[in-house]
Amino acid sequence: MKKSVFIKLGIMMFMQYMLFAVWWVPFAAYLSKLTNLESIHVTFILCSMAIGSMTSPLVGMIADRYISSEKLLVILNFMVAIFLFIATQQTHFMGILISITLVMFCYMPTWSLTSSIAMTHISSEQFPRLRIAGTIGWVASGLFSLTAIFVFKMPLFDGTVYPLYCATVVTIITAIFNLFLPKTPPTGKKLAGTSIVDIFGFRIISTLKNKNFNRFILLSFLSIIPFVLYYSYGSMFFSDNNVKNITVTMNWGQLAEIFFLFITTSILLKYGFKKTFIFGLLAMLTRYLSIYLGIILEQQCLYSIGIFTHGLIFGLFFVVGQVYTDKIVPNELKAQAQGFLSFVIWGVGLLVGTLFNGWMIGYFEVNNQTNWAILYLITSIITIGLLVLFLTLFKNPVLEKK
Numbered sequence: 001m002k003k004s005v006f007i008k009l010g011i012m013m014f015m016q017y018m019l020f021a022v023w024w025v026p027f028a029a030y031l032s033k034l035t036n037l038e039s040i041h042v043t044f045i046l047c048s049m050a051i052g053s054m055t056s057p058l059v060g061m062i063a064d065r066y067i068s069s070e071k072l073l074v075i076l077n078f079m080v081a082i083f084l085f086i087a088t089q090q091t092h093f094m095g096i097l098i099s100i101t102l103v104m105f106c107y108m109p110t111w112s113l114t115s116s117i118a119m120t121h122i123s124s125e126q127f128p129r130l131r132i133a134g135t136i137g138w139v140a141s142g143l144f145s146l147t148a149i150f151v152f153k154m155p156l157f158d159g160t161v162y163p164l165y166c167a168t169v170v171t172i173i174t175a176i177f178n179l180f181l182p183k184t185p186p187t188g189k190k191l192a193g194t195s196i197v198d199i200f201g202f203r204i205i206s207t208l209k210n211k212n213f214n215r216f217i218l219l220s221f222l223s224i225i226p227f228v229l230y231y232s233y234g235s236m237f238f239s240d241n242n243v244k245n246i247t248v249t250m251n252w253g254q255l256a257e258i259f260f261l262f263i264t265t266s267i268l269l270k271y272g273f274k275k276t277f278i279f280g281l282l283a284m285l286t287r288y289l290s291i292y293l294g295i296i297l298e299q300q301c302l303y304s305i306g307i308f309t310h311g312l313i314f315g316l317f318f319v320v321g322q323v324y325t326d327k328i329v330p331n332e333l334k335a336q337a338q339g340f341l342s343f344v345i346w347g348v349g350l351l352v353g354t355l356f357n358g359w360m361i362g363y364f365e366v367n368n369q370t371n372w373a374i375l376y377l378i379t380s381i382i383t384i385g386l387l388v389l390f391l392t393l394f395k396n397p398v399l400e401k402k
Contacts, residue, residue: 005182009118010133012073012181015174016114018137019077020107021254022144023084023167024049026158026246029235033159034091039365041093043358045100046232050351052104053342059109060116060339063186069117069335070181076113077175079106084168088161108346112338115322117184119334124326128264128319135257135311142251158246159239187332213328215393220321220341221349223386226379227284227313228353230291230306233361237372241300250307257311264315273324274396280317281390283309285383292376318345324397 031042059076063069080103087099118130144166148157157163230237235246243249268276287306294302322338329337360378364371 005121008181009121009130012114013131013134014137015177016110017134018141019167019170019174021138022141022170023163025250026163026235028233029159029239029246032236036092039362045097047351047354048101048104050347050354051101052108053347053350055105056109056112056339056342057336060112060336063113063335065186069113069184070178073110073113074175074178076106076110077171077178081168081171084164084171088164112342116335116338119326120184121182124323125265127323128261128315131319132258132261135254135261138254139251142248145245145248212395212397217344219390219394221344224345224349225353225356226382228350229357229379232354233357240370253307253310256308257314260311261315268320272396274394276316276320277390280313281387283312285380288376288380288383292373292380295373
């Protein structure tokens, strides 16, 4: 592999995640400050990310059969820029819901698409280290907040519409760069027919007939539900607790993720898939217990443990899950398999998780004050249950290239 190819793939990851983080991280805080929205409206709008992920298998199928992946990425990113700009002009529920949902329809499939592009040109075991560039991009999104506050003397950046404007510009730049990515033509043209099974990626299950992979899909779906409490509602929690510079604060977790992703390959090669997944779930349990203890002991310093473990959770569980999927599936279904994984985790799982956690936030809200302590305690208990299920059901796989 040429060094220039690796660099281009790294820039691809950097830009693709930065353009999202710059507006998504503080988005819940922004929505909560709009007087036209109620808490249930915020929950429905945040569900757009999950709904958008459901198009991932369809995009993966298109990339596998009909159009080069890098060209498809260009098209999707230009559409994201258009819909983001439209979203900046909206202040009412339906306008925000429709425009953000359209953003997500175009953006969320790019996660699996960029992963598929990367693993076409590098070995899947090295993917976590390339994925570091995406994390660096996520962390770099915090620079927009710092620049606005210290250079332009803006009293407030997070919780305003300005992150959406920044994301629009970054997305246009990203789309232009995507024109120069390595060529990644379709590999599955020999597959004929397009059915509902194809569109939603269910052919992956029928093709593989791998019980261990099916268990992995089920457990991944369940695992995203507790993950969402921090991932989607974290900025709301920090806002309620008067934490300043929310984007920068939460990005410390992504900064730690750079290190954790770098060592993920070594951990995977040494311990195998099952233990690596278990380490990821243990990190998630550590996150929620530390935040819970921080609340009841009134020690905000304990929140930092929950923030810094984000990289461990994401790298050891979700990124390694992409590597496992790439190892299991045949070459002609790789993009669609990544799309199916995204559909299950970031689509259906994230939707259920957003609704469930949104319901809990509303249920434990009294006089506009959310009882975050009980939420993090419940989530810790759920995570313990997932650990038991994973230890019991998932077997360390013997991988065979199809």
